[in-house]
Amino acid sequence: MWMWACGSEAPSPPTQPPPVIEDPTPSNPTPVDPTPNPTPVDPDPVDPPPPPPPPVTPEAQRPYVMPKLQTSVPEYELIIPPEAMKKFAEDVWTPEQDAVFKAKGMTYPVKVRLRGASARFFDKKSWNVSFADGTRFEGRTSLNLVAEFADASMLAEKMAFDLLEAMRVPASKATYVLLTVNGSPQGVFLEIEQVNKAFLKAHAFADDDATIYRCGWKDCEMKTWKVPYQGDWTKKTNERQPDDALVAMMDVINHSPEPEFAEKLGKHLQLEHYLRSMVMDALMSNNFVEDSESYFIYDRAVAKWSYVPWDLNNVDARWWYLNPVPDMATSTNSMRHPLFNFTLFDAWTEKMYLQRKKESQSYPGYLPVFSNLATRVLMNPELRGRLDERLEKALDELFKPEVLNPYIDAVHALIDSHMRTAPYIDYERFRASRDYMKRYVRERRAFVEKDWARLKAQRSTLVFDAFDPVEGWVDVANHGTTAVSLQGMVLTTNLRVSLAQSDHPPTQVHPPMGAVLPALTVAPGAKVRLKVSELGIQLAPKGELGLFDGKSVVGVKDFLFYGALPSGQQYQRGEAGWEAR
Structure with a gap:
């Protein structure tokens, strides 16, 4: 019996010399037409139909793949007049000031301000840079230069945004840059793409003038009423147009009859993207979502809303700058945030409530904070099933050591030489953070699998x-x-x-x-x-x-x-x- 490896051709049997056959053709044959009854040539031939196109893989089944990492770290420079720097030092809430931005051999007049909330008070400052009307830098009209001072790994926010890109969620691109301010090197920053009209074009929104909202300060709860400490929805485009579409969408989220909820949500929301953003929240343990001031975009061309996550430097995956190396070497507190974040099922909703209710001057009448939208998704059997599929897919294809350990090594190698001499940072903690982030992936993954199984099995009496x-x-x-x-x-x-x-x-x-x-x-x-x-x-x-x-x-x-x-x-x-x- 012949045997061969799977996928190989069967070996040929031993060959014998071919038999000699005498040619019966006469030496001077009379020419004969080999086709005695030739078929007439069609003067207007019809090409055969093209082969059918290969089957299209449904979008939900396409694999999740981490984006390619940048190969170099560009250098940016800000020149800010001394009087402006003095204003920022005296009042971190000072509005935009004139400055000059330099990069790639070009010089631009710009406006600058400090950015962030508590980040404004850190030693290493984060900056927002706005270009003059009609001026763009690499297609962008503004830059967010985020210091990442609170994260010794310099990686957590970058990984969160890259996971969103891997899952094909329209979200900001995060790029490492080097920043110098008035001739003084400030170290490595993360330049995070601003959500504005340039963002719409870069992420192929059908409506290049879509209406961009930013959630009111303190939450993206998607509810229909306000509390005293909550800011207003901020409109970034089409400011003079009425808010009827937003009001209608809040009604869909909060008041759609439960039997119709999944269908209505799919009709009015880019639901696939939202489910995947919930997956990222779970994997990176996205905390303080109530403070994120994320974006909600209405694309009039397709009559659908998109949720765009923001402020991902608050994910629990970060190595908080106050935590020393020995503590972080063994701590798992940041890896055990219950699922699903920012919902009524999240036990840390109470943890945050107990913390914030004591700060009555800052948060008068403070109430528990969670997303009505995410909570309803979890409570709906159809949507919970779809969320389960996306989470399992991300665990199978992305959030595992085989994929993320090489990614962590590559990011570390990219910025390591710049971190050795950077101000404001403890290089020893940065060096140790590579192993910490690998441990985070391993232990968070195990916790997510266990806690999701718990949540799915949970039944109320x-x-x-x-x-x-x-x-x-x-x-x-x-x-x-x-x-x-x-x-x-x-x-x-x-x-x-x-x-x-x-x-x-x-x-x-x-x-x-x-x-x-x-x-x-x-x-x-x-x-x-x-x-x-x-x-x-x-x-x-x-x-x-x-x-x-x-x-x-x-x-x-x-x-x-x-x-x-x-x-x-x-x-x-x-x-x-x-x-x-």
Whole structure:
């Protein structure tokens, strides 16, 4: 029997000399037409149809690939007049000042200011550079020169943006540069692409004059109401046009009936990009999203919104500059942020609440902060399934040592020689950060897999079984095996106001917003109907309803964002989720 390796041709058998055959053709043959009945030549031949094109791989199935790393570090120079530098030193919130920018043999008159929030007070300053109208530098009208002083690795924000690019999410490009200010070397910076009209063109938005919003200061919660400490949505383009589209999108996010939510969200939002940005948040443990002031862009040509993440230097992956080498060598605190970040399922939502509520002067009336959009995505079975697929894909193709260890080595090698002599940094910590970031990838990956399995398996004993906002009642069912008392639990129409008792009044529920429930017992497999008017609660035609343990701002048993249904219909929980019946 012949045997060969898979994929190889079978070997030929031994050859024999060919037999000699006598040529029967006469030595002087009469010419004969080899085609006695030739076929007439078509004077107008028709080309055969081209072969069918190769099958197109669906976008969601295309592999995630880390972008190519730059091969050199360009040098930038700022020349800022002494009087302007004095103003910045005396007041970090000084507005733009005249300056000169030099790069690649060219000189540009520019405006400069310090950038960031707490970063303005660091020793190594970050700068925003704006070019004059009609002037562009490599296609850009402004530059964000980020010092990355808070991250000894100089890598966390860069990796976060590169992961977004690998997953084909339209997000800013991050490039390492060297900066000199008034002849004084400042070291390595990360130049982060500004989200503006130049960004729209660079990322192939169909509408090159799309409407760009920036979330109000302190959150991108995507809710329909404001708190005292929250800033306004800031419009960066088309400032004089009404905000009708934004108001309508907030209504879609907050008030789409749950049975229609996935379909409506896909119609009005670049949903694929948003799910992938949630994956990045999970992998890089994106903390302080409430402070990010990220962007929300309305592309009128396709009538869809895009969420564009920003301020990724707050990811927990960073090596905080105050943490010494021995601590970071063993610490895993930054690797254990529960999934999913910036949602009602994130236990660190309470951690941040407890921290911020003490700062009453800075945050009057502080409430727990989370994204209504991300929270609804997680609660919706269809969208949660799609998120699961994207997370698994990123873990399989990107976020693993085989891919990111060489990436970390390459980034380190790119900037190492510049970091050796850079001011403001501890080179020993930078050198050690290469191994730390590799450990972060390994241990964060393991934590994400474990915590996502926990979250998917998590089942609440008490759930809403049916709800009629018009008639004013909600059924609470017990899916457990033992009786449960509702006494002391909270039924609330505001998911951020959910405590039975609190030393911070804004989070303690009172009628008509909600109520502390009396001693009602729900037997296993049974349900009770709560008539909300009898509890002093007023239901809006569209809104939100939650059942909490009354003790924790993330102690949620079940919740529902709801919109108005056709007359006579109610919300009923089916096997696949909420239905309208």
